[in-house]
Amino acid sequence: MSDPDLWGIVVVLAGAAATFLWRALGVTLSGRLRPDSPVIDLVGCIAYALLAALVARMILLPIGPLQATGLASRLVAAGVAVAVFFALRRNLVAGVVAGGGALALLASATAVP
């Protein structure tokens, strides 16, 4: 196993530990802390903001392979996903497939000179 592989596994296990900690804490605290306390509200807000930041960054300023696509393509594909999602009564699978498909089409269309 090469070094980047090993580092990847370490990163993955750190993420897994960070997640399981909360589940175990939930079991321990169950019955002692109210699930509707303000602390839990605050943590929920931070989690939402973090995810929204991630989504915005992945669409506007992606790192890695999505950099090969244009900003316009990504925005149009995101728009298609939203349109299909709501047109088909909030069908998540259809929206996700439409968004991915739209980006794939736009990417292959713009890659050809």
Place this chain on the structure above:
Amino acid sequence: MREAVGAPLLVLFASYVGFGSLVRESRLSLPAGLLSTLMTWALPGQIVSVELYATGASLLTIFIAVALTNARMMPMTMTLLPLVRVPERARWRLYAASHLIAVTGWAVAMMRCPGMPPAQRLPYFVAFAATLLCGSLLGTAVGFVASGTVPPAVSLGLVFVNPVYFMLLFLGDLRDRARVLALVLGAGLAPAMHMLAPSWGLLITGVVAGGLAFALTRRRRRV
């Protein structure tokens, strides 16, 4: 069991296909991707860890960011446990079962369990969630393999599934005012913070935007 083989499984499978391709495109190995799905079992944190891995962030940054992203597992566990607990059963089973708690299986169990005899609830939840987990492992593998074999444009589409999935999840559920504000502030701050500090930007954005959204909506509630 049969209930899992429906819409929830399909949604999870599709989003984990996206995760699998993200894993490959971020130059992580298939075992790392499968391990992430099996051991973390909460997609948002998994994507955060892979994305931060790609920016070269430190282990501490990744740990804190994933912990903040997946912190909702604690209140979810706390609300599900009173439903599935049977006093005479060993406590370690609850800790083991709690690993399977994630949004989809949790939501279905919260809905179904009250109508069942208490002794059946935990086995039902475990079977249901384990089925979802197997489908997600399969999705991770399919996404990883597909990403290396399909034309580049298609694998870009597969990676794009990740942000689209969460964007649609958010748009489908905009009831809580504090969370909507957190979404708007987080999305607005993210690009600037990313340019200032690529590896810390996400974490700072989450804490600042989330904290601000929480503070602003609390003040309004009191007035």
